[in-house]
Amino acid sequence: MDNQKIVVILLLITILLSIFSVVLTFTTNFGGSKTVEKINNQGPSSGQVSFKIIPESERGTTE
Amino acid sequence: MDEQLSGGVTNVLMVVAVIAVVVSVFGVISTLNLRGSGFASSSPGNVTLEIQQVIELNFTRNLINWSSGFVNTSCGTSALLDTNNTVNPIICGQGWVPQTTGLILTTLGSSLPIAINLSSNQNASTLIDAGGSLSSAFRWKVQEYNITGGAEPLTCDATLTPLAYTDIVANQNVKICNQTQYAVDRNELRIDFQVNISQFAPAQTGYRTAIITATGFLP
Numbered sequence: 001m002d003n004q005k006i007v008v009i010l011l012l013i014t015i016l017l018s019i020f021s022v023v024l025t026f027t028t029n030f031g032g033s034k035t036v037e038k039i040n041n042q043g044p045s046s047g048q049v050s051f052k053i054i055p056e057s058e059r060g061t062t063e
Numbered sequence: 064m065d066e067q068l069s070g071g072v073t074n075v076l077m078v079v080a081v082i083a084v085v086v087s088v089f090g091v092i093s094t095l096n097l098r099g100s101g102f103a104s105s106s107p108g109n110v111t112l113e114i115q116q117v118i119e120l121n122f123t124r125n126l127i128n129w130s131s132g133f134v135n136t137s138c139g140t141s142a143l144l145d146t147n148n149t150v151n152p153i154i155c156g157q158g159w160v161p162q163t164t165g166l167i168l169t170t171l172g173s174s175l176p177i178a179i180n181l182s183s184n185q186n187a188s189t190l191i192d193a194g195g196s197l198s199s200a201f202r203w204k205v206q207e208y209n210i211t212g213g214a215e216p217l218t219c220d221a222t223l224t225p226l227a228y229t230d231i232v233a234n235q236n237v238k239i240c241n242q243t244q245y246a247v248d249r250n251e252l253r254i255d256f257q258v259n260i261s262q263f264a265p266a267q268t269g270y271r272t273a274i275i276t277a278t279g280f281l282p
Contacts, residue, residue: 003074007077007080010084013084018087018090021090048125048128051128051131051132051258051260051270053271055267
């Protein structure tokens with residue numbers, strides 16, 4: 001009878017340790033997973049501002 | 064006889080239970096060691112989820128070209144070209160073609176709030192004065208925009224800047240918007256430019272061009 005109680009206690013300890021181990025395994029493997037958000041810039045993201053200053057020698061033809 | 068049998072089974076069970084406890088303890092210690100080391104305890108079960116948000120950040124109007132011209136010295140000592148002045152887009156300039164709309168920057172593809180940096184590869188000195196200092200100016204400002212003419216409120220949160228013309232520093236990222244607030248009808252920003260050209264600015268055979276680059280990133 002005493003031996004049976006010991007067996008029951010040992011089995012309970014085993015179950016608790018197993019549950020603890022499973023929880024640890026899940027938190028170790030899945031708790032560290034990350035969600036990474038990235039931005040992909042697509043298409044042209046540059047514009048241009050341009051002009052030309054006409055040389056004085058050429059201004060007579062433009063005026 | 065039954066008691067002897069029962070006692071034997073119990074002993075066997077006890078041995079099994081002790082072994083189970085030892086194995087469990089070993090498993091827990093093993094897991095704890097792996098956890099402490101930072102290594103994954105098993106590669107197939109180690110999940111890293113990566114979500115890529117695709118954002119199109121485009122200049123839907125990507126060119127401002129005033130063409131060729133010069134300062135009309137009978138009017139003033141410099142010419143002012145302004146994309147945000149519909150009444151007098153060119154003051155004291157001759158030959159240049161008026162531009163009355165700035166660059167239009169459009170965000171498409173995601174409702175994810177992003178910050179936007181703007182940079183120019185030229186400043187007034189390099190763009191207009193050929194590296195000198197002749198009091199020329201190259202400035203920009205931003206505003207929310209709607210192609211129908213009105214503003215699109217809330218394209219950016221309250222951080223939209225600069226709202227007034229500000230001198231451009233070459234190759235410096237300027238955060239014009241800290242956080243976009245995307246919606247279909249509020250996804251456009253307008254960047255206007257003002258160029259003040261001194262009468263002493265050297266003429267060139269080719270065009271002077273500044274490249275304006277917009278970059279989106281997570282705030």
